[in-house]
Amino acid sequence: MSATILSLLALAFAWSLTWLYWRAMIAYGRLEQPTDRGMHTVPVPSGAGATIVAAALLLWPLWRGPEAAQHVMLLGTLAALAMVSWLDDRRGLSPALRLATHAVAVALLLASVGPEHRALPALPLAAERALMGLAWLWFINLFNFMDGIDGLAGVETVSVAAGYILVVSMANAESPLQLLALVVASATAGYLFWNWHPAKVFMGDTGSIALGFLLGWLMLDLAWRGLWAAGLILPFYFVADATLTLAKRCVRGEKVWRPHRQHFYQRATLGDGRPSAVVLRIGLANAALIALATLSIRHPILALVAAAAVVAGLLAELERLAAGCSSTRQPAPPYPVGEADLAARSGSTAPARAKMAAMASDAMNHGAQMAKAVATESAQATNVATR
Numbered sequence: 348m349s350a351t352i353l354s355l356l357a358l359a360f361a362w363s364l365t366w367l368y369w370r371a372m373i374a375y376g377r378l379e380q381p382t383d384r385g386m387h388t389v390p391v392p393s394g395a396g397a398t399i400v401a402a403a404l405l406l407w408p409l410w411r412g413p414e415a416a417q418h419v420m421l422l423g424t425l426a427a428l429a430m431v432s433w434l435d436d437r438r439g440l441s442p443a444l445r446l447a448t449h450a451v452a453v454a455l456l457l458a459s460v461g462p463e464h465r466a467l468p469a470l471p472l473a474a475e476r477a478l479m480g481l482a483w484l485w486f487i488n489l490f491n492f493m494d495g496i497d498g499l500a501g502v503e504t505v506s507v508a509a510g511y512i513l514v515v516s517m518a519n520a521e522s523p524l525q526l527l528a529l530v531v532a533s534a535t536a537g538y539l540f541w542n543w544h545p546a547k548v549f550m551g552d553t554g555s556i557a558l559g560f561l562l563g564w565l566m567l568d569l570a571w572r573g574l575w576a577a578g579l580i581l582p583f584y585f586v587a588d589a590t591l592t593l594a595k596r597c598v599r600g601e602k603v604w605r606p607h608r609q610h611f612y613q614r615a616t617l618g619d620g621r622p623s624a625v626v627l628r629i630g631l632a633n634a635a636l637i638a639l640a641t642l643s644i645r646h647p648i649l650a651l652v653a654a655a656a657v658v659a660g661l662l663a664e665l666e667r668l669a670a671g672c673s674s675t676r677q678p679a680p681p682y683p684v685g686e687a688d689l690a691a692r693s694g695s696t697a698p699a700r701a702k703m704a705a706m707a708s709d710a711m712n713h714g715a716q717m718a719k720a721v722a723t724e725s726a727q728a729t730n731v732a733t734r
Contacts, residue, residue, distance in 0.1 A: 353410050353526065354533040357402045361537030364398040369541060369548045379549060391546060394436040395538060396554010399504075400429045402534035403561065407527045414523055420459045421564065424452040428560055432552040442604060445552075449487050452560065453480050466570035479570075483563040486582070489589035490559030491552060495613055496622040497544035499629065501535050503585055504558050506633035508532035510581040510640050511565045518644045520572045528565055531558070544623040576647030577640040580654040584632055587658050588612060611665040618671035625668065632661040 372378065372392030379393035404426055408415035415422070431448045434440060457476050467475045494500035508528040515522050535558075541547045550558075562582065569578035588611045596603045608617065615625045635657045643650035 349410075350526065350529060353406065354529055357406050357530045357533035358537040360406065361398045361402050361534035362540055363537075364401060365395050365538045365541045365548060368392065368395050368398060372548075379551070391549055393549040393551035394433060394553045395541065395548035396550030396552075396557065397429065397433060399531065399534045399538055399550070399554055400425065400557045403527065403530050406534075407530045410526060410530075411523065418523070418527075420456055424456050425557060425560060428452050429553055429557045432554075432556040436551040436553050446484075446488075449484055449556070449560075450480075453483050453487070456564065457483075460571075464571040466567075466575055479567060483560075483567065485590075486563040486566075486586070487556060487559035489585060489593075490562070491555040492589050492592075493585050493610065493612070494550060494555040495610065496616050496625065497546040498539060498542055498623065498626045499612060500550060500555055500558065501539035501542050502626055502630045503582070503633065504535040504562065505532045505539070506630065506637060507562050507581045508535070508565065510577070510633075510637040511569065513637060514569065514574055514577045514581075514640050514644065515572070517641050518572070518574055520574065522568060522572070524565060524568055527561075531561060544621075544626075574644065576643035576651050580636050580640045580643055580650060583636055583654050583658050584629060584661060587662065591662075611662050611669070614669035615665035616668075618669040625665065628661065628664060632657055 369392055372394075377392060378390035380390050381388050404422060408422065428448065431440070431445070435445060457480055462472055465472070465475065466479070470478070490500065490503075493503070508531045511528045512525050512532070515525055538548075538550065538554075542550065566578035566582060569575065569581075592610045593603055596607070596609065601607075608614065612625055612629065616622050619625060636654055639650045639654045639657065642653070
């Protein structure tokens with residue numbers, strides 16, 4: 348029962364905080380403009396992933412009480428990464444500074460883990476930690492790369508966090524991180540209401556970097572508990588899409604640090620024109636990966652082979668959707684084309700901002716009028732009752 352209450356609190360907290368964030372960013376005109384890498388065609392507020400981070404930093408420690416103090420390094424590095432990423436969303440930081448920040452956070456948290464926690468005992472401890480650090484660092488950044496269409500990073504977060512909870516529970520390997528995963532999954536579900544296509548907000552680096560950091564930590568925790576196969580299976584699609592795309596770009600001699608639209612999910616969206624259709628396919632594949640992660644508790648190799656087949660099938664399906672995008676025609680935009688979209692395409696964002704601000708103002712006025720009407724009716728009903 349307590350877990351259910353915590354889940355509902357996290358969902359409601361993130362839902363309401365994301366709504367407030369959206370209204371504030373609209374009012375102040377702080378919007379992310381369309382880019383070469385982004386799949387949106389209208390300005391949208393970014394950085395709303397801060398609401399998920401806030402839920403994790405506030406609700407989990409309050410719920411766990413003194414036990415959460417044992418994870419002060421995790422909470423501290425998460426807060427620091429979120430703050431740096433927030434600055435990056437607002438002002439833009441150099442790639443070297445961002446990567447250095449990620450590396451320091453990873454190194455600090457790994458250094459806090461006792462030597463009794465081993466996933467690859469055949470390797471020297473230092474080599475194991477270095478290998479884990481590099482893998483975790485890559486996961487943090489690939490998660491950011493994969494946050495490119497409405498709902499995708501949110502669905503992945505809910506899937507991986509929920510899969511972690513299920514695997515740990517079925518393996519009878521109780522962990523204090525289960526409640527953290529529950530808060531993250533529930534808060535992300537609340538945020539996802541506003542990020543589903545057509546999205547009103549984006550999580551930005553504030554959310555994607557922090558979530559990549561947290562989910563990577565959960566996967567390492569699975570490995571230390573002997574559930575290494577589940578730690579590989581749950582985020583399998585994200586890792587495969589990002590890694591294969593990076594490898595192909597390296598082979599072609601491209602500058603891999605530059606924005607692009609070459610991920611499987613991006614090309615599928617350009618071909619199909621419906622971000623939600625792509626995300627739903629990925630969500631179904633993730634459901635299969637969660638089931639296989641539970642199978643890996645007893646049959647790790649069999650589950651890994653089956654997971655590879657699931658991801659290969661998903662990538663093939665995304666390629667099929669991408670084939671709908673012919674080089675001889677303009678791809679269908681993933682968002683409806685309206686006045687704000689045309690203003691953004693022409694480079695004139697002021698009309699779009701003014702229109703959205705006016706819409707927000709009208710909505711607030713309408714809400715105030717409704718509240719006043721309800722209050723008047725309630726007062727009248729009370730007077731009648733007292734007579």
